[in-house]
Amino acid sequence: MKYTQIKHTELNASNIIMGNMRLTQLSLTEIEQLIRTALDEGINFFDHADIYGQGRCEELFAEAIQMNPSIREKMILQSKCGIKGQENYFDFSKEHILDSVDGILKRLNTDYLDLLLLHRPDPLMEPAEVAEAFEKLHSSGKVKHFGVSNHNPAQIELLQKYTPHKLVVNQIQFSIAHTPMIDAGIALNMNIDQAINRDSSILEYSRLHDITLQAWSPFQNGFFAGPFLGDLENFLELNKVIDEIAANYDVTNTAIATAWISRHPANIQVVLGTTNPQRLKDACKSTDITLTRKEWYDIYKAAGNIVP
Template sequence: MKYISIANTDIEASNLIMGNMRLTELTVPEAEKLIRTAMEEGINFFDHADIYGKGRCEEIFSEAIQMNPAIREKMILQSKCGIVSSKGYFDFSKKHIISSVDGILKRLRTDYLDILLLHRPDPLMEPEEVAEAFEELRTSGKVKYFGVSNHNPMQIELLQKYIKSKLVINQLQFSIAHTPMIDSGITLNMKNDQAINRDSSILEYCRLKDITIQAWSPFQHGFFEGTFLGDWEKYPELNKTIDEIAEKYGVTNTAIAVAWITRHPANIQVVLGTTNPNRMKDACKGAEMSLTREEWYQIYKAAGNIVP
């Protein structure tokens, strides 16, 4: 397992993260096996959100590992808030953020979060109010560091203007089959669909600002439309290429999908949402690989992208 330093923190994190969105699909013993597998493979970073399973995923997690101080000190715990899924809106009010964190801590059976992320941008956000919430959480010791998820550069700039703490994370959708962070930069000034800037240069922005990117849905295409791995109907050339490279290295296609992301010099963390311990192990093999530049581009082109 490779580890990276999260800029502006004291955190040394695995470049793979165990995502806990689907823990409700498992029994508590099955969840324990999955979490233990992740830890045995070297993963020390665990991602949550208050809406995952309506909070039940956080409860299952703490129950499964029998959360206690000895276990807690081995983990980096991150959670997200801001989505009010029951009513279909986002809420970055101070009251909601504070209340959300209190609920998260109770469900995870811990006194503090290492990192809190704002889950999706709230157009009605008042940044001064967010800043007040963050400062209260920081000074009380409930949250050490802060970040965002699915935010563009100017949304981050607006928040950072008022927030004393440096925003250290931006969690974004990224996979071989979902590459808007890369596409427009490669085909700049070309008259084709790939050249459309859909992400406001967020990859370059985060690198300039020392914000660590976390890639969610690393095996998905579209917005939860399914995995591209093994989908020979939609991605025949991509699967052929991935399988050939996987055979060369003696790993699975899952490992190659991970290695393609971690090969990028931005030190992107990969959020694994799998509930299968064996797939978790396969993914971890990819964390230690280093694809050649030629292989990286070969995979990118096989996904249907242009390299002019």
């Protein structure tokens, strides 16, 4: 397993993150097996959110492994807040952030989070109010570090202006079949759709400001349009190229899809949402693979992208 030092923190985090969005689909025994598999493979980073299963996923996680201090110290726990799931709106108010963290800690049966992320940008955010919440959470020992999810550079700058706590993580969607954060840079100044800058250069901004990127939905096509691996109707050429490269490395297509993200020098962490222990193991084999430049570009082009 490769590990990434999240800058401005003491956290030495596994390159692969176990995401816990779908735990309600499993029994407690199956959840325990999945978590134990992750730990055995060297994964020490576990991602949650208060809206996953309306909080039930966090409860199941803690119940399945019988959370206690000896287990807790082996883990980096991250959760997210800011989405009012049932009401379908965003809330970055101080009161909501503080209440959310108390609920998260109770469900996870822990005294603190290593990382708290603001889940999706709230246009009604009062940055000074968020900063007050962060300071109270940090000074009380409930949250060690802070970050965001699905935020662009200007949104991060606005929030960072008001808080002394460095925003150290941004979790965004990224996969071979969803690459807007690299497309515009490759097709700069071309009069094609790929050249449209859709994310305000978040990749370059994050590298310049020492923000660790985390890729969610690493096997998804678009916004939950389904996995591209095995989709021969829409991604025949991509699957052909991935399968050929996988055969050369004697690994599965899952490992290659993961390795493609990890190959980027930004040291992007990959958030796996799988509930299948074997697929988790397959993905972890990516940490032993460094794709060549040609392999990386061959995969990118096979997904339908232009390299001028």
